[in-house]
Amino acid sequence: MSDRFILSVEELTVSFDGFKAVDALSFYVEPNECRVIIGPNGAGKTTVLDLICGRTKATGGTVKFKDKELLSMREDQIVNAGVGRKFQTPSVYEDLTVSENLELSYPKGHSVFGALMFRRDDLIQTRIIEIAKTIFLDNQLDEKAAFLSHGQKQWLEIGMLLIQDPELLMLDEPVAGMSVAERKKTAELLNRIIQDRSVIVIEHDMGFVADIATRVTVLHQGKTLSEGSMERVQNDPKVVEVYLGH
């Protein structure tokens, strides 16, 4: 496939004891795209993200990220290659502040000493403030994460991924449990961050999907049922039958 895509998933398959949770799935993500994956429970959405990030081993297919084949790489190598993944439940360090949580996630790089170390600290601080602004937490930098709302914890975790500057970010139901106002702000956040990267989101809230999606992939029984603009998939009778009509 052409270089136009940042991610090319082809014939991706995984079997669990003979059951194909993902079945010869192909899809392509462009730079600066927000791809939303929707579909009924058990369709294979989370498994697709698990396969891309190396958490689950595929039984077949290819996943090409830029010029790298991810299926032959370990989870940590995939992170280092520029693929970030957020799981459904927030996993921030409750006893640490917003600033400390972000600092912990700053990429380690090579060790530097003396004056260079001082310079590195400056760089890290600047980056922490920049990220905190992006995730609406610049006024809570010294707040312990334990005191943040559920939505703010989700944003902090997104910030902990953003500080590593991934070119592809994958989010599993990022607005679950959020208030309406927090959902709106999360849509704003995603629309801003795709200016510098691509995002894949698994989501059930169709209002939120409409606010963020460049394109939507509808998954059913591990295969693509429909794909295209939100309007297109919403009006696809097959999608209405297996998912939206329920």
Ligand SMILES: Nc1ncnc2c1ncn2[C@@H]1O[C@H](COP(=O)(O)OP(=O)(O)OP(=O)(O)O)[C@@H](O)[C@H]1O
């Ligand atoms: N490690 C595993 N071992 C066995 N079966 C699994 C495993 N992981 C997922 N499955 C099965 O694969 C299917 C797809 O699951 P998956 O969690 O990917 O669906 P989903 O579309 O994300 O669903 P939901 O919307 O409920 O989160 C389900 O039938 C699930 O039980």
